[in-house]
Amino acid sequence: MNFHIDNSDIPAGIKRPNKCTYKGNNIPSSDPLPSLQIPKFKIALCQLTVTSDKAMNLANARSMMEVAAEKGARLVVLPEMWVCPYANDYFAKCSEDLVVENSSPAFRLLSEVSSRLRITIVGGSLPEWSNGRLYNTCCVFGPDGELKAKHRKLHLFDYYAPGDVPFRESDFFSTGDKPTIVDTDVGRIGIGICHDIRFPELAMLYRARGADLIIFPGAFNMSTGELLWELEIKARAVDNQFFVAACSPSRDSTGSYTIWGHSMVVGPNGDIKTSSGHEEMIAIAEIDYSENQLQREIFPLQQLRKENIYQLLEPCAPKHFV
Numbered sequence: 316m317n318f319h320i321d322n323s324d325i326p327a328g329i330k331r332p333n334k335c336t337y338k339g340n341n342i343p344s345s346d347p348l349p350s351l352q353i354p355k356f357k358i359a360l361c362q363l364t365v366t367s368d369k370a371m372n373l374a375n376a377r378s379m380m381e382v383a384a385e386k387g388a389r390l391v392v393l394p395e396m397w398v399c400p401y402a403n404d405y406f407a408k409c410s411e412d413l414v415v416e417n418s419s420p421a422f423r424l425l426s427e428v429s430s431r432l433r434i435t436i437v438g439g440s441l442p443e444w445s446n447g448r449l450y451n452t453c454c455v456f457g458p459d460g461e462l463k464a465k466h467r468k469l470h471l472f473d474y475y476a477p478g479d480v481p482f483r484e485s486d487f488f489s490t491g492d493k494p495t496i497v498d499t500d501v502g503r504i505g506i507g508i509c510h511d512i513r514f515p516e517l518a519m520l521y522r523a524r525g526a527d528l529i530i531f532p533g534a535f536n537m538s539t540g541e542l543l544w545e546l547e548i549k550a551r552a553v554d555n556q557f558f559v560a561a562c563s564p565s566r567d568s569t570g571s572y573t574i575w576g577h578s579m580v581v582g583p584n585g586d587i588k589t590s591s592g593h594e595e596m597i598a599i600a601e602i603d604y605s606e607n608q609l610q611r612e613i614f615p616l617q618q619l620r621k622e623n624i625y626q627l628l629e630p631c632a633p634k635h636f637v
């Protein structure tokens with residue numbers, strides 16, 4: 316992927332368009348607009364327990380989203396793989412075709428709940444079946460119940476640590492081929508799914524395109540979870556000076572892949588706004604995008620960048636290091 320990083324900071328006081336309808340995963344053109352006129356709002360991360368019973372998972376997600384909205388959340392987030400366990404045996408049999416009408420109960424649920432409760436939903440991820448392929452896919456719905464964006468996981472999780480249970484998503488899933496950034500009623504949101512968080516270039520691209528917040532539905536495992544989950548969330552937030560939210564299933568979810576949990580929202584200066592433990596719960600935080608702006612004024616990192624010294628994707632011949 317080759318992209319140009321636009322260094323310009325977001326000018327103050329420009330109003331975002333009220334609405335952005337789904338344009339097939341396209342990044343909005345490079346017209347970074349601030350969300351300073353979006354008042355503070357509450358985000359809720361539903362760290363739900365995923366079982367092998369899909370109907371039960373759907374019902375549980377519905378009731379957690381309802382509780383989140385009752386508590387005042389305008390943006391509700393579900394975890395990676397919330398319709399079925401994060402396990403090879405379930406992906407194909409629980410997959411849904413998001414295009415064929417009435418063939419996706421999860422799609423219908425997210426659309427119905429978002430429009431009834433007038434909330435924006437970042438619908439975690441589910442196994443999507445499309446043209447003979449499986450994808451690990453996140454759908455974003457607006458308060459009108461319309462699909463605003465669809466992100467297919469770009470970086471599949473293939474993991475072989477000695478002594479640990481190996482996991483190869485690429486045996487089952489195909490990769491997405493586009494970054495996803497979407498204008499919503501609660502700001503401009505970049506989407507990544509779990510392992511996508513380990514690729515800082517994606518977050519940098521979202522920053523360059525004016526994102527206020529990145530959301531990662533995720534399901535880190537126990538070893539990398541303890542070492543890296545919080546670190547990666549904070550790093551993406553601090554490097555780019557925006558909010559980052561990551562939502563996981565709870566640890567007691569079904570399957571041999573044990574999940575770290577610890578859903579979290581981190582602010583642009585690296586402070587944890589809310590964090591769950593590993594059990595089923597809803598973590599709620601207030602988001603105020605003026606903190607992004609403030610942080611960018613305190614540390615004007617974008618202005619200090621030395622693009623002439625380090626350029627992304629520039630081949631590094633050994634002579635550069637002598």
Ligand SMILES: NC(=O)CCC(=O)C(=O)O
Pocket residue numbers: 395471472508509510511513533534535536539540543
């Ligand atoms: N579901 C995932 O992509 C897991 C990623 C993970 O655990 C990591 O360490 O990266």
